[in-house]
Amino acid sequence: MKTILKSIAITSLAIAISATGISANEESTKLRLLEEAIVESATTPAQKSVVSAYMKNVAQEKLALAKSYRERANGPRGGKVVYQNSEKKDLLKRASRLEDEAKRYENF
Numbered sequence: 001m002k003t004i005l006k007s008i009a010i011t012s013l014a015i016a017i018s019a020t021g022i023s024a025n026e027e028s029t030k031l032r033l034l035e036e037a038i039v040e041s042a043t044t045p046a047q048k049s050v051v052s053a054y055m056k057n058v059a060q061e062k063l064a065l066a067k068s069y070r071e072r073a074n075g076p077r078g079g080k081v082v083y084q085n086s087e088k089k090d091l092l093k094r095a096s097r098l099e100d101e102a103k104r105y106e107n108f
Contacts, residue, residue: 039055056105066098066102069094069098073095
């Protein structure tokens with residue numbers, strides 16, 4: 001169990017350090033590949049439960065953020081109508097993407 005936690009911490013640190021010169025798309029691809037490697041490397045029941053808990057936690061965080069985006073999109077705001085519509089569309093698109101990512105995490 002400690003090895004999985006260490007590998008998750010090391011992986012997170014490596015991503016944070018290497019992310020400075022990486023585009024968002026490349027970063028998400030690398031993160032996905034690292035997470036898949038962590039899932040595949042979990043062999044004992046304890047390791048699998050830690051990885052499962054991590055994936056569920058990430059999914060819950062993404063769903064909570066998506067919910068807050070939807071609430072912001074549907075809440076009252078001031079400003080020009082064009083800006084409001086653009087912001088609402090952007091927030092709903094972000095929420096939808098986060099919900100899709102959360103489904104992927106729940107399927108691990």
